[in-house]
Amino acid sequence: MAIRIDGKLVSSKIREEVKGEVSKLTDKGIKPALAVILVGNDPASAVYVRNKQKACLETGIEPHQITLPEETEERELLDIIDKLNRDDDIHGILVQLPLPKHISSERVIEAISPKKDVDAFSHDSVGRIMEGKYSFLPCTPAGVMELLAHYNVEVEGKECVVIGRSNIVGKPMAMLLLNKSATVTICHSKTKNLPEVCKRADIIVCAVGKAEFLTADMVKPGAVVIDVGINRNSEGKLVGDVKFDEVEPIASMITPVPGGVGPMTIAMLLKNTVTSAKGT
Ligand code: GUN
Secondary structure (H helix, E strand, C coil): CCEECCHHHHHHHHHHHHHHHHHHHHHCCCCCEEEEEEECCCHHHHHHHHHHHHHHHHHCCEEEEEEECCCCCHHHHHHHHHHHHHCCCCCEEEECCCCCCCCCHHHHHHHCCHHHCCCCCCHHHHHHHHHCCCCCCCHHHHHHHHHHHHCCCCCCCCEEEEECCCCCCHHHHHHHHHHCCCEEEEECCCCCCHHHHHHCCCEEEECCCCCCCECHHHCCCCCEEEECCCEECCCCCEECCECHHHHCCCCCEECCCCCCCHHHHHHHHHHHHHHHHHCC
């Protein structure tokens, strides 16, 4: 039976470290602050933003919550970002996605100063990740790397399969694994013989956004299985991208959903904010 990777435990350790760093910075007169911008009425986004705000407060980071109505014009949002970019008391800027359709996410993300891009979504941040010269790592893939490191999972030389090619998770995830000298394959909806490719993997990161997509026949016995998905199955239960009950008996380690990768994302966001504050 696989070891269950405990994201709650690892994330609370990171939050404690962040708390310590925040306290040191505060003693030096620097109060780490994160601006979180929410535009519109997406209920899931509102929950995410509330959780980010709560996590900031728990670690001593000052949350600057900016809530804007659905009909906000792109220009208004860009002006707000411009002000935050020039405000020395703000160390991180995060615009919750998705944005309303009339606003270009790309223009908005590109408007955030690379020095404050704690989500690491901008072209500058992505380019840096490609070259392994980053200040901020994208939160979810960075959280996965932390989990692997905490559980002493060797990455160098390993066959890693990342399922999903999103800009937020799949692509940067592959790059972080590659930067640690893994042999990386990225799979997606057009991949042929997906089960066979997955079965080669020592480490599988599943980020497809489909409930219980990865089944036991796709997993090599002893593989490490990381589940980035959060979905509701047909009975309304919260499940990952991995068919957990089936895969757990054959994997060597596995992340549960909830309580695996999920808690790591916000922890890494806090870490990025402190990294930014340290640079001021
Ligand atoms: N929407 C869903 N996930 C994220 C995230 O990690 N950052 C932002 N800004 N928006 C999101």
